Amino acid sequence: xxxxxxxxxxxxxxxxxxxxxxxxxxxxxxxxxxxxxxxxxxxxxxxxxxxxxxxxxxxxxxxxxxxxxxxxxxxxxxxxxxxxxxxxxxxxxxxxxxxxxxxxxxxxxxxxxxxxxxxxxxxxxxxxxxxxxxxxxxxxxxxxxxxxxxxxxxxxxxxxxxxxxxxx
Amino acid sequence: xxxxxxxxxxxxxxxxxxxxxxxxxxxxxxxxxxxxxxxxxxxxxxxxxxxxxxxxxxxxxxxxxxxxxxxxxxxxxxxxxxxxxxxxxxxxxxxxxxxxxxxxxxxxxxxxxxxxxxxxxxxxxxxxxxxxxxxxxxxxxxxxxxxxxxxxxxxxxxxxxxxxxxxxxxxxxxxxxxxxxxxxxxxxxxxxxxxxxxxxxxxxxxxxxxxxxxxxxxxxxxxxxxxxxxxxxxxxxxxxxxxxxxxxxxxxxxxxxxxxxxxxxxxxxxxxxxxxxxxxxxxxxxxxxxxxxxxxxxxxxxxxxxxxxxxxxxxxxxxxxxxxxxxxxxxxxxxxxxxxxxxxxxxxxxxxxxxxxxxxxxxxxxxxxxxxxxxxxxxxxxxxxxxxxxxxxxxxxxxxxxxxxxxxxxxxxxxxxxxxxxxxxxxxxxxxxxxxxxxxxxxxxxxxxxxxxxxxxxxxxxxxxxxxxxxxxxxxxxxxxxxxxxxxxxxxxxxxxxxxxxxxxxxxxxxxxxxxxxxxxxxxxxxxxxxxxxxxxxxxxxxxxxxxxxxxxxxxxxxxxxxxxxxxxxxxxxxxxxxxxxxxx
Numbered sequence: 001x002x003x004x005x006x007x008x009x010x011x012x013x014x015x016x017x018x019x020x021x022x023x024x025x026x027x028x029x030x031x032x033x034x035x036x037x038x039x040x041x042x043x044x045x046x047x048x049x050x051x052x053x054x055x056x057x058x059x060x061x062x063x064x065x066x067x068x069x070x071x072x073x074x075x076x077x078x079x080x081x082x083x084x085x086x087x088x089x090x091x092x093x094x095x096x097x098x099x100x101x102x103x104x105x106x107x108x109x110x111x112x113x114x115x116x117x118x119x120x121x122x123x124x125x126x127x128x129x130x131x132x133x134x135x136x137x138x139x140x141x142x143x144x145x146x147x148x149x150x151x152x153x154x155x156x157x158x159x160x161x162x163x164x165x166x167x168x
Numbered sequence: 169x170x171x172x173x174x175x176x177x178x179x180x181x182x183x184x185x186x187x188x189x190x191x192x193x194x195x196x197x198x199x200x201x202x203x204x205x206x207x208x209x210x211x212x213x214x215x216x217x218x219x220x221x222x223x224x225x226x227x228x229x230x231x232x233x234x235x236x237x238x239x240x241x242x243x244x245x246x247x248x249x250x251x252x253x254x255x256x257x258x259x260x261x262x263x264x265x266x267x268x269x270x271x272x273x274x275x276x277x278x279x280x281x282x283x284x285x286x287x288x289x290x291x292x293x294x295x296x297x298x299x300x301x302x303x304x305x306x307x308x309x310x311x312x313x314x315x316x317x318x319x320x321x322x323x324x325x326x327x328x329x330x331x332x333x334x335x336x337x338x339x340x341x342x343x344x345x346x347x348x349x350x351x352x353x354x355x356x357x358x359x360x361x362x363x364x365x366x367x368x369x370x371x372x373x374x375x376x377x378x379x380x381x382x383x384x385x386x387x388x389x390x391x392x393x394x395x396x397x398x399x400x401x402x403x404x405x406x407x408x409x410x411x412x413x414x415x416x417x418x419x420x421x422x423x424x425x426x427x428x429x430x431x432x433x434x435x436x437x438x439x440x441x442x443x444x445x446x447x448x449x450x451x452x453x454x455x456x457x458x459x460x461x462x463x464x465x466x467x468x469x470x471x472x473x474x475x476x477x478x479x480x481x482x483x484x485x486x487x488x489x490x491x492x493x494x495x496x497x498x499x500x501x502x503x504x505x506x507x508x509x510x511x512x513x514x515x516x517x518x519x520x521x522x523x524x525x526x527x528x529x530x531x532x533x534x535x536x537x538x539x540x541x542x543x544x545x546x547x548x549x550x551x552x553x554x555x556x557x558x559x560x561x562x563x564x565x566x567x568x569x570x571x572x573x574x575x576x577x578x579x580x581x582x583x584x585x586x587x588x589x590x591x592x593x594x595x596x597x598x599x600x601x602x603x604x605x606x607x608x609x610x611x612x613x614x615x616x617x618x619x620x621x622x623x624x625x626x627x628x629x630x631x632x633x634x635x636x637x638x639x640x641x642x643x644x645x646x647x648x649x650x651x652x653x654x655x656x657x658x659x660x661x662x663x664x665x666x667x668x669x670x671x672x673x674x675x676x677x678x679x680x681x682x683x684x685x686x687x688x689x690x691x692x693x694x695x696x697x698x699x700x701x702x703x704x705x706x707x708x709x710x711x712x713x714x715x716x717x718x719x720x721x722x723x724x725x726x727x728x729x730x731x732x733x734x735x736x737x738x739x740x741x742x743x744x745x746x747x748x749x750x751x752x753x
Contacts, residue, residue, distance in 0.1 A: 013442045014442060015441075015449070017381075020445055024377075030364060030367070031363065034364060043460065044453045130385050130390075130447030131447070
């Protein structure tokens with residue numbers, strides 16, 4: 001199964017640490033606009049948005065220079081040398097994820113930290129997220145975990161509380 | 169060349185002449201790190217300035233979200249400072265400046281906009297009279313993607329406890345800095361930035377980042393803040409011994425109020441949030457009355473309102489909170505002033521009258537005119553003694569008589585009181601975590617007695633000096649003190665080196681802290697010597713402080729700082745700290 005990034009919006013506190021470590025990892029600087037994961041605000045909610053590495057990625061299909069491809073881990077990758085910065089991928093993306101990088105005149109998108117993956121490490125945003133709101137894994141694993149935490153965990157805790165109140 | 173960690177430039181704006189110039193940060197940062205240190209140094213040169221200064225670690229490390237705001241406080245006439253977080257400090261750096269120094273005074277209301285390196289002064293006549301929330305909304309609509317720092321009506325009208333709002337939530341509240349900004353006719357500072365901050369060694373930075381991050385998320389603070397929005401009212405009652413009304417040690421309804429507040433927060437909190445780069449999530453997003461607002465879960469917000477103003481009803485407390493926040497008032501001081509007014513029979517605590525009094529203070533109507541001047545001037549006017557700390561700043565919301573360490577700092581501090589020196593001081597958690605408090609005191613000053621709130625020991629002075637230094641380091645690096653205390657100082661020295669490329673070490677940080685502290689004292693001696701004294705009421709009645717023993721602690725404090733027995737830095741100290749050129753100029 002393909003490993004991807006999943007964001008738990010219940011846990012995220014909008015601290016932007018993912019933006020900091022992403023831009024540090026890829027560019028060696030701290031700059032939210034150069035981060036591949038972007039924390040966006042909607043009213044008082046702040047949540048990270050990033051490439052979802054779609055199974056049938058529209059960006060890959062529309063890219064006129066074949067600068068985008070899917071690697072062996074299922075990550076949608078960008079070959080910067082081939083990218084002409086036409087932004088068609090951003091228009092095609094259902095979530096508007098790819099960004100334009102004014103420094104290089106090419107696009108900017110998440111590569112699931114290719115260098116870190118090669119070393120057997122998880123992506124930087126996952127590693128550094130203080131509330132573990134960003135997880136890296138295959139969907140079954142992640143959802144199993146969520147089911148345990150959100151469903152069973154809540155249920156068991158509630159039962160225990162009831163038992164305590166009843167003096168059981 | 170200082171081009172790592174810092175962005176390298178500071179903006180100097182003269183509102184009298186309209187001149188805008190750029191100076192290299194390097195000129196000041198070498199000896200004073202940044203933030204509080206650099207701001208103090210610049211104020212020494214330009215005493216009429218209002219200075220916003222980030223630190224070398226702002227936006228680069230966990231909880232590196234802060235900047236220091238410094239100016240002469242209109243309440244005390246001494247140096248006044250306040251540390252502030254949120255997004256503004258980081259965005260200022262992304263906009264290309266480490267700090268902003270505002271000098272002079274504009275004839276008409278203006279605001280300053282800094283947009284990706286370009287700065288200009290714009291007309292703000294249409295904004296004058298708007299409150300903080302309205303100003304932020306208007307300006308973010310006008311300049312999409314920007315972050316706004318502004319004053320509300322309280323700042324415009326020179327209310328002596330007006331703060332500067334950096335968002336709906338973040339306020340540089342203490343010391344009346346909003347009145348300084350208002351007196352310059354500066355309504356707002358708007359920043360928009362898409363730039364970057366370059367660390368000297370990104371790989372090393374990430375490695376230390378990880379270590380600090382581990383320390384923060386393993387800390388008691390991180391665990392406590394998980395349910396802090398629910399627990400903070402009862403915990404502060406048990407832990408911090410807040411005073412009630414006009415400095416009464418007891419209020420029979422306190423526990424009931426705390427429990428009601430807990431229920432209110434449980435019911436109305438819809439989320440948690442953090443400042444830029446901070447894992448600690450100390451804000452609650454509270455949805456009440458058809459509106460969601462962020463709130464800092466701090467002793468100076470809801471607890472100050474409920475305990476000091478004896479408000480049993482959390483819904484009324486929330487309305488008061490919203491009122492103060494939307495007008496940009498320092499809640500700690502506003503509560504102290506209103507509680508004092510209740511002693512004069514001008515307002516009944518715990519009722520809607522509080523809201524009316526706040527409105528009177530902001531609009532300076534009838535007795536509001538006097539109350540807006542702060543508690544000390546009001547007490548001189550009405551000839552009824554009040555409680556305040558050095559220079560007339562309103563007391564911190566805990567009862568100073570029960571915490572000797574905080575009483576000492578309230579008497580000797582030079583740039584604001586306890587808030588600038590003693591976060592998480594061992595005596596503050598002694599009542600619920602005695603073992604831990606004693607362990608910390610034993611480890612740091614080799615005397616567990618120093619942790620006990622009611623002792624007057626020499627070791628407690630040493631602990632207070634150390635704590636004050638740590639605050640100065642945090643405020644100068646641009647890091648939140650809560651996070652700084654969770655990780656060893658060694659790591660902060662390492663991360664400073666990774667960010668800036670300059671080696672400093674723990675001792676180096678401490679030395680700079682000493683330099684900054686003595687410079688604060690020298691500033692106050694030069695521009696507004698006020699005696700290190702507390703008002704007589706703290707030494708009378710029950711509970712009370714022991715004046716002689718406190719005097720003795722003060723002398724110990726001076727000698728630890730290298731000052732003479734009158735609190736004046738000795739010549740040798742000035743030379744040792746490398747301040748002689750500055751002082752003689």
